[in-house]
Amino acid sequence: MKWGVVRFPGSLDDADTLWALNQVMGQEARALWHKDEDLADVQCVVLPGGFSYGDYLRCGAIARFAPIMKSVVRFAGDGGLVLGICNGFQILCEAHLLPGALMRNRSLAFICERVSLRVENAATPFTCAARQGEVLWLPIKHGEGLYVAPAEELRAMEERGQVLLRYTDAMGQERDDANPNGSTRAIAGVANETFNVFGLMPHPEHAVEPALGGEDGLKIFRSIIASVERTSAAASTAASS
Amino acid sequence: MLVKVFVTPRKGILDPQGRAVEQSLKTLGFAGVAAVRVGRYIVLELDAPNFERARETVRQMCGQLLTNPNIEDYTFEIEPIEGGPR
Numbered sequence: 001m002k003w004g005v006v007r008f009p010g011s012l013d014d015a016d017t018l019w020a021l022n023q024v025m026g027q028e029a030r031a032l033w034h035k036d037e038d039l040a041d042v043q044c045v046v047l048p049g050g051f052s053y054g055d056y057l058r059c060g061a062i063a064r065f066a067p068i069m070k071s072v073v074r075f076a077g078d079g080g081l082v083l084g085i086c087n088g089f090q091i092l093c094e095a096h097l098l099p100g101a102l103m104r105n106r107s108l109a110f111i112c113e114r115v116s117l118r119v120e121n122a123a124t125p126f127t128c129a130a131r132q133g134e135v136l137w138l139p140i141k142h143g144e145g146l147y148v149a150p151a152e153e154l155r156a157m158e159e160r161g162q163v164l165l166r167y168t169d170a171m172g173q174e175r176d177d178a179n180p181n182g183s184t185r186a187i188a189g190v191a192n193e194t195f196n197v198f199g200l201m202p203h204p205e206h207a208v209e210p211a212l213g214g215e216d217g218l219k220i221f222r223s224i225i226a227s228v229e230r231t232s233a234a235a236s237t238a239a240s241s
Numbered sequence: 242m243l244v245k246v247f248v249t250p251r252k253g254i255l256d257p258q259g260r261a262v263e264q265s266l267k268t269l270g271f272a273g274v275a276a277v278r279v280g281r282y283i284v285l286e287l288d289a290p291n292f293e294r295a296r297e298t299v300r301q302m303c304g305q306l307l308t309n310p311n312i313e314d315y316t317f318e319i320e321p322i323e324g325g326p327r
Contacts, residue, residue, distance in 0.1 A: 058309055065306075094309065101311040103250075106257045148254055148312055182255065 001228050003029035004042035006072070006088075008063050012050035013085065013205060020205040025221055034066040043228050044081040045072055047088025049141075049203060059102060059144050060090035069095055081125055081224060082197045086142055089189075089199030098192055098199045099157060100149030106182025110143040114213065115180055117188050117202060118168040121161040124191055125227035126198040129219045135172045136165070136216040138202035140180060145201040147183040147190070154185065165189035165200055242287050242295050246317045248308050249280035283307055286322065295319050 003021050007014045014031060021029035032039060039045060052063035063069070069091075076082045076097050084092040092098040105111060114137055122132040130136065149157065157163060165188040169178040179186040181201070189200030204217030250256040256278050263277035289295035299317050308315045 057306070061306065061309070093311075101309050103255070103312060104257050106255065108257050108261055146255070146257070150311070182257070 001027060001044070001225055002040075002042045003027055003044050003046060004032040004039055005029055005046045005048055006032045006034060006068055007048075008034045008050065008052035008066060010051045010053055010055070011048050011087070013048040013203065014050070017046055017048045017085070017205040020208040020217070021221065024208045025218070025225075027221075027225070032068060034063070034068050037067050037071045039068075039071050039075055044083060044224050045075060047072075047082070047084040047091050048205075049086030049088060052087055052091065055087075055144075058090075058094065059087060060092075060094040063087075063091045064094040073097065076192075076197050079194070079196050081228070083126065083220075083224065084197075084199035085203055085205065086140075086145075086201055089201055090144065092197060092199045097197045098190055099153050099162075100147055100190065102144050102201070103146045103148055104144050105142070105146055105180075110141070111145070111180050112139075112141040113180065114139050115188075115202060116168055116170045116172075116178065117165045118172045118174075120163050120166050121191075123161070124164060124195045124198070124223075126191065126195075126220060126223050127164050129222040129226055133172060135168065135170060136219060137207065137214050138204060138216055139206045139213075140202050142181070142201055145181040145183065147187040147201075149184065157190065158185070160193060162191045162193065162195075163187050163189075164191055164198060165202070242289055242292070243320050243322050244285050244287050244295065244299055244317060245319075246283040246285075246299065246303065246307055246315055247280060248283065248313050248315045249278045251312055251314050254312055280313075287319075292319055 005014050005017045021027040090102050117136045119130045119134045167179045167186040167188050191198045204220040207214040207217035258279040259277040266274045
């Protein structure tokens with residue numbers, strides 16, 4: 001399938017994401033320039049990690065106004081799949097494509113480590129290749145990953161199953177010392193109400209080969225591929241009948 | 242006009258920086274310190290016909306870019322620039 005990886009000034013993980021998709025997974029992925037408004041004919045847009053526009057003011061606050069974001073908002077509104085990783089997650093929150101916001105880690109320190117995460121909802125386009133409750137190991141590397149949202153919003157999100165990933169220990173148990181950044185309810189990744197936009201602080205693109213210390217990141221990308229294939233198969237069945 | 246915008250973490254939202262500063266102040270022996278919040282101070286010059294229009298413009302700036310209403314509160318002051326046009 002066709003992927004677009006947005007390149008903002010200050011993006012860092014665009015090349016790794018392209019490597020993961022093209023070289024490791026044999027996908028057709030291309031970089032999309034932040035000043036372009038054309039998303040070409042991609043089936044999934046990825047906003048990669050990094051420090052877009054120097055993270056000035058607030059992480060993601062300036063990137064949100066990049067010309068390409070207008071197209072990303074329209075694409076998401078039409079049901080297109082959008083994945084935001086780390087800084088990409090922060091941008092999606094600032095652009096109001098996802099609820100909540102990301103603040104300084106409670107330790108005030110930049111954290112770079114491998115963490116265990118529990119899949120909270122495996123019935124989405126971003127998690128369907130994983131099992132419900134499965135523990136995934138992915139790296140995190142961020143200074144501002146503490147997820148917050150208004151209490152009422154959080155309650156509604158949990159009810160709708162919008163929390164897709166939560167920080168847990170290796171056994172999948174929630175523990176305060178397994179919450180690396182102090183996120184509310186140990187939230188590591190959330191989807192929008194229509195489940196076509198997903199943001200997460202951990203980096204699936206850094207866990208796609210044994211040499212990188214793990215391959216659990218493949219499950220996120222495989223989920224998206226499976227979901228797009230299912231959608232196009234359904235579309236062609238509908239067209240031929 | 243001279244615009245001064247004060248942005249602070251919203252009440253009720255965990256402010257790790259404020260907490261660390263509060264702890265340090267206490268360690269230094271400053272008694273009676275509580276509820277420290279660390280925010281941001283933005284100052285800018287704005288060409289506006291009157292205070293009312295300036296206030297409206299600043300509110301829009303805060304809503305669209307200068308603050309994130311999910312996590313931040315703000316107040317602002319507007320004053321004429323010394324020697325400049327009102």
